[in-house]
Amino acid sequence: MAPMTASGLDTVREWLWAGEHARAAWAVARLLQEEPSDLHAFALCGCALLALDRREDGVAALRTCAEAATETGNLPLALSCLFSLSDAGEAVDELFRTAISEYHRGAPRVDPQRRLAPPLPRPLPEVPASVEAVEAASSAQAAARAAADRWAFERSTAIERPALPAIPFLGNLSAESMGKVLANAEAVVFGPGARIVEQGAEGDALFLVLCGWAKVVRQSRTGEEQVLRRLAPGSVVGEVALVTRAPRVASVVSETGVQALRLRREVVEELADREPALADELVEFCRQKMLANLLETSPVLRPLGEVERARVLGDFDRRVLPGGAVPIRQGEPSPGLFLIVVGQAEVLKREGDDGPLVRLAVLGPGDVFGEMSLVLEGPATATVQMVYDSALLVLPRERFLRAVEAHPGLREELERVAKEREEETRSLLGQASVAADDITLV
Incomplete structure (x- = not known):
């Protein structure tokens, strides 16, 4: 996967975090003047004004941007503005309540099929080598006021309120639970190249990306790193930490500089002890996310069609086994x-x-085992022992026979996996491989 080209907005954010406030304000003012309806530029303009001690204008810009982002379907950006205001000592409880009322599970305007669109990349304007703080602040003030006027006009002329996208994790919570989570979350920033979570480390927190881009990378046994996917604003990282202390299976690296909400595990556990409903909601969210990951990564399920995969998964039981279980x-x-x-x-x-x-092997998320005994209709040729507490899907023997009868694609994939596993085992132990025709399903 090719490296991502940073947007001008990402560069402005990095300058702000690095203390280059005048330069950032000058650049974002130009971006906002070019497109006054760009709420991402509007939010950065507000932050730049705060950084340049133009508090009144900065607060006004961030408040207006938070309202506009909430109304138009960008909860992560709205939360970014609200946490910036809170850090500046501003009271934002009413704005938080509005956001929660619009985006909680079951909120009338939320369309479960709609997804948050990532921000469009914009080129960075040419910035002078030397920028005076007074000049930059004046440009940012003018741009922010024009953006606020633009939003007031759009709101007054809107015929109907738009449907809102479903936001991962937060959108799975009731209004009460979402309020408790946001009240206990903290906003954190990661510069370009910083690791948000580390492969192999124990999961200790969940992160919701508010702005910026990150990438998921996994290190192979040979030490090579592979980029698995990129995470846009609104993405959730580390949700498995809420249901297991298993080591992280991949790292997440800030690619352009990231602002995120962090919810520590101990906070989640404390909230869950006091609010059983919240615990149930968190577990259900994690279960759905892990099953979605499994559908993407399992070598057995991946080749099946989407409808067939969902049907096969419906036949499995869910089980948690402790480390050392056989x-x-x-x-x-x-x-x-x-x-x-x-x-x-x-x-x-x-x-x-x-x-x-x-x-013979170490198996991880997405891997299958137990198939050889079932496919060959004989005793297991090896023992499988859990390394640490693990969540699994189990298809009992009797249900397995019905499933392979109903889903021919599953039968074919299991035959293939069983054959590969048998050849690997015999090669490792120095034995001759069985013939392909010897592996059949009755």
């Missing part, structure tokens, strides 16, 4: 087909009664 034991029939949602397992094989245990 769901499959060598020499015994597999009780079912297992898919790892979150966690890690070791595949161990013992040759002979007194032979040493050989670790």
Whole structure:
């Protein structure tokens, strides 16, 4: 995946965080003058005015921008403005209540099918080598007032209020729960290249990206890093930390500079102890997100069609196993087909009664096990032991037989995985591989 080209807005944000306030104010004023309806530029203009000690104008700009972003469907940007105002000592409770009333689970204007559109990249205007603070502040004041007038005109001439996008995580919460979460969250910033979460570290917080872009990267066993996806404003990072202490399976790196809301695990646990409904909502959100990740990453489910994948998943039970648990034991029939949602397992094989245990593989999220015993209709050829607490989907043996009958694509993928696993095992142990025709389903 090619590196991302930073927008002029991202550069302005980085200048603000680096203390280059006059330069940032001059540049964002030009961007806002070119397009007064650009709320991202409007928010940065307000922050620049605050940084240049033009408090009255900065507060007015951020308040107006928060109202406009809430009304037009950009809750992350609205929250960015509100937390900036709160950090400046401004009272924003009423604006928070308005945002919560518009975006909570079941709010009438929210369309569950609508998604938040990422900000459009804009080129950075040419900035003079030296910018006077007074000149920059004056330009930013004029641009902010023009943007406020533009928003007042658009609001007064609007025929109907637009539908709002569903916001991940926050949109899954009731109004009461969303209020408690926002009251206990903290706004944090990450410069370009900073790691928001680290692969292999214990999950200790959830992050909601308010502005800027981040990338998800995973390091292979050879040390190579692969970019898996990019995260736009509104994305949620680290939600698995809410339901498991499993190590992170990938890193998230700030690509353009990121502002995010951080909700620490201990805060979530304290809130959940006091509010059982909130705990249920958080667990349900995480469950849905983990299943969505599984559909994208599982080598067994990925080749199936979208409708067929959803039907297959409906046949699975959900189970949490502690570290050290042995769901499959060598020499015994597999009780079912297992898919790892979150966690890690070791595949161990013992040759002979007194032979040493050989670790054949380490399995992680998206991996399947138990398929060989089911496909070959014989005892398991290896033991599977959980490395730490893990969440899995389990398809019991009887249901497995019905599922492969109903979903031919699943049968084909399991045959392929079983064949690959058998060849890997025999190669590792120095045995001859079985013939492909020997692996069949009855």
